[in-house]
Amino acid sequence: MAPDDFExxxxxxxRRSGMAVSRDRSDMMRRRLAPVMRRFGFSDMRAMVAELRQGNDHLAEAVTEMMTVNDTCFFRDPAQFAWLQDSLLPRLVAARAGQKRLRIWSAACATGQEAWSLAMLLDEMDLVRQGWRIDLIATDFSAAAIARATEGRYGAFEVQRGLGGGGKTRHLRNDGGQWLVCDHLRPLVQFRRFNLLDSYGWLDAVDLILCRNVLMYFDAAARADVLARMADTLAPDGVLMLGESETGEMMPAGLEAVAGAGGVYRRAPSVMRRVS
Ligand SMILES: C[S@@+](CC[C@H](N)C(=O)[O-])C[C@H]1O[C@@H](n2cnc3c(N)ncnc32)[C@H](O)[C@@H]1O
Incomplete structure (x- = not known):
């Protein structure tokens, strides 16, 4: 690929996703974008990039979606889900017993398995029947991913990856060889499109934010900006969960690590709220 096209x-x-791509990924980029090039009727990469320079938004969206990684599975990083189940959720339920309300944001939820896994945990805690209001918002900027997440239909392999043991028959039903999320989970989750680079002004005092396995693809400035604004969006005793392996250089400013839980942070006491 010509250097100016790569740039x-x-x-x-x-600009559109926060993602950083280094020059040595140029061949990978060309391979990944070949289907988009064909779909939009371009004979070569140069012609497609020329059209992007003209501001073709539809094409820019397809290119961005094709370049993002949206691999996920039910109960990904099981130790993190065990910590949510055994430690964080019971603590939040005790702390919110007065208002009986929980606010959870699954940011960059891909095809929804992360949010549905949380819904399974919350359902098993039986909170709604006890009068709790659960706001579990799950977002991703990919329209295709959000459509799949909302439908809640998964193939046998996708289900096997995280729900190999129990669970699946309680929360998913077999539908013509595929697995469909059961109706009792559906009121617990609201899916919507949202770009992490946009304003978080519509979110406030969130008890738990999951932002796993996405910021590792961002450049340092975009990552720092997202983390600072997420810190501001948390309730004072809320937590942010990154991917289990997203520690070290990902250590966010304004947040401090929670001991005993991989990739989990809470707001550092000295941090003042900013307007995001
Ligand atoms: C690897 S998946 C992670 C899914 C899930 N959080 C997990 O850990 O299994 C990354 C997701 O981030 C989404 N994504 C990437 N950049 C984004 C952005 N700027 N705003 C919103 N979503 C984004 C992609 O569409 C993709 O679905």
Missing amino acids: TLARLLR
């Missing part, structure tokens, strides 16, 4: 694509991805 145009890299800038577009950074």
Whole structure:
């Protein structure tokens, strides 16, 4: 790929998604984008990039979606879900016993398995029947991912990856060889499209934010900006959960690690709220 075409694509991805792509990924980028190029009727990469420079938004969206990784599974990083189940959720339920309300945000939820896994935990705690209001918002900027997440239909392999043991028959029903999320979970989750680079003004005092396995693809500035604004969006005793392996250089400013839980942070006491 010509260097100036690569630069145009890299800038577009950074601006639209926060993603950083280094020059040595140029071949991978060309391979990944070949189907988009064909779908939009371009004979070569140069012509497609020229069209992007003209501001074709539809094409820019397809290119961005094609370049993002949206692999996920039910109960990904089981130790983190065990900590949510055994430690965080019981603590939040005790702390919110007065208002009986929980606010949870699954940010960059991909095809929804993370949010449905949480819904399974919450359902098993039987909170709704006890009068609790659960706001579990799950977002991703990919329209295709959100459509799949909302439908809640998964293939046998996808279900096997995280729900191999029990669970699946209680919360998913077999529908023509595929698995469909059962009706009792559906009122617990609201899916919507949302770009992590946009304003979080519509979210406030969130008890738990999951932002797992996405910021590792962002450049340092975009990552720091997202983390600072997420810190501001948390309730004073809320927590942010990154991917289990997203520690070290990902250590966010304004947040401090929670001992005993991989990738989990809470607001550092000295941090003042900003307007996001
Ligand atoms: C690897 S998946 C992670 C899914 C899930 N959180 C997990 O850990 O299994 C990354 C997701 O981030 C989404 N994504 C990437 N950049 C984004 C952005 N700027 N705003 C919202 N979603 C984004 C992608 O569409 C993709 O679905």
